[in-house]
Amino acid sequence: MTAGILAANPMRLLSPRELAEALGVSESSLKRWVDAGKIQASRTDGGHRKILLSEAVRFIRETGAPIARPELLDLPEVAVAQQRGLGGTVRLLDHLLEGDVVGARGWLMSRYLAGASIAELCDGPIKDAMYRLGELWRHDEGGIFVEHRGTDVCLQALAQLRALHDPPEEAPTALGGAPDGDPYLLPSFMAATVTAAAGMRAVNLGPDTPLVAFDAAVQHHAPRLVWVSISSPLSPARVRGLIDWIEALPGSVLPIVGGQQSSPFAGAHAHASFRHVHSMAEVEAIAREVLDAAAPAPLMGRGA
Numbered sequence: 001m002t003a004g005i006l007a008a009n010p011m012r013l014l015s016p017r018e019l020a021e022a023l024g025v026s027e028s029s030l031k032r033w034v035d036a037g038k039i040q041a042s043r044t045d046g047g048h049r050k051i052l053l054s055e056a057v058r059f060i061r062e063t064g065a066p067i068a069r070p071e072l073l074d075l076p077e078v079a080v081a082q083q084r085g086l087g088g089t090v091r092l093l094d095h096l097l098e099g100d101v102v103g104a105r106g107w108l109m110s111r112y113l114a115g116a117s118i119a120e121l122c123d124g125p126i127k128d129a130m131y132r133l134g135e136l137w138r139h140d141e142g143g144i145f146v147e148h149r150g151t152d153v154c155l156q157a158l159a160q161l162r163a164l165h166d167p168p169e170e171a172p173t174a175l176g177g178a179p180d181g182d183p184y185l186l187p188s189f190m191a192a193t194v195t196a197a198a199g200m201r202a203v204n205l206g207p208d209t210p211l212v213a214f215d216a217a218v219q220h221h222a223p224r225l226v227w228v229s230i231s232s233p234l235s236p237a238r239v240r241g242l243i244d245w246i247e248a249l250p251g252s253v254l255p256i257v258g259g260q261q262s263s264p265f266a267g268a269h270a271h272a273s274f275r276h277v278h279s280m281a282e283v284e285a286i287a288r289e290v291l292d293a294a295a296p297a298p299l300m301g302r303g304a
Ligand code: B12
Pocket: 122, 123, 124, 126, 127, 130, 131, 133, 134, 135, 138, 139, 144, 147, 148, 151, 181, 182, 183, 184, 185, 186, 187, 188, 190, 191, 227, 228, 229, 230, 231, 232, 233, 256, 257, 258, 259, 260, 277, 278, 279, 280, 282, 283
C-alpha cells in the first residue's frame, strides 16, 4: 500500500526533529516552542519529547505554519494540492467528477490545515460540489454512477478529517442517522464528523435506519445529542411518528432535525430542547453548547 492511500494516523507520535523537518524549521526552534507550551508534547521513559500528529495539526491550523514536507506527516496528497495552490483553478468538483480520492483528500485537507473548519467545508465546498453534480446529471442513467462515486469520494476525504479527532471515552455522545427509506450517506456522516471535531463521541447510524434501531442505540449509548437527517420526503404519518419518538426522548437529550426534506419539522413542538437546524455550522455550535453544559462546574473556593 502507498502512503497516499493510507489515512494519516492521528495517534502517531512525532519526534521534534520529524515535525521540524515537516515544517521546514530548525529542531531547536521546534523544541523551544514545545518548552514554551505552544505545542503539547509528552516525554518517553528516556526523556525524549513526542508530539501527537493531531497536536501537530492543531498547531499548524492555529498558527498558519506552512508545511514544507507534508509527506513526513503522512499527508503526501497535501503536497499535490499545495502545488496547485489553494486559490488554484482545480475545484473539488473536478476531483469528484474524476473519482479522484487522493485529489479530493488533498483539496480538503489543505484547506483544513489552512484553518477552515470541517463544518465550513461541509456547508461550503462539499455541499456546492455535490449540488453541482446533481445539476449536471439529474440522475440520468449514465450519471448515477458518477453521483454514487462522488459521494464515496467525499466520504473518504471526510473520513480522513474525522480520523484526526478522537475524543476521550468519557466525552458526551452524539448519535444520529437518517430514517429508513432515506439512502443519503453524506449528511449524517457530516454530522458525525462535525460533532467529533467539536469534542463529542460520535455514533453514526448512517442512512436507512429504522426507528427501532434509533431507539436501541439511544438506550445503549445514552447520548446527549441526537441528530436526525432527512434528505428524502417523508409522508405526514412518518413525520408524526418521528415527532412522537423525539418527544419521548429523555430530557437529558438535545434532539435536532435537519436536511433538504426536513421542512415539515420547522416549528414542531417535539421535545423541550428540540431544534430544527439547517447547517453543519449550527450542528457544531450545538455540540459545543452540549459540551459546555456537560463540563464539570468550576470548583468553588472553600467558604466562598
Ligand atoms: C448523490 C445523490 C443521490 C444518490 C445518493 C447516494 C448516497 N447513498 O448518498 C442516489 C443516486 C441514491 C440518489 C437517489 C435519488 N435522488 Co438524489 N441526489 C444526490 C445529490 C447529487 C447529492 C446529495 C448529497 O449528498 N448532497 C450533499 C449534502 C451534504 O447536501 P445536503 O443534503 O443539502 O446537506 C447539507 C444541508 O442540507 C445540511 N443538512 C443535511 N442534513 C442535515 C441534518 C442535520 C441534523 C442538520 C443539522 C443539517 C443537515 O447540512 C449539509 C451541509 O451543508 C443531490 C443533489 C443535491 N442538491 O443535494 C440529488 C438530489 C437530492 N436527488 C434527487 C432525486 C430526484 C433523487 C431520486 C428521486 C432519483 C430517482 N428518480 O430515483 C432518488 C431518491 C432516493 C430517495 N429514496 O430519496 C433530487 C431531489 C429533487 C427534489 N428536491 O425533490 C436532487 C436535488 C437532484 C436534482 N438536482 O434533481 N440521489
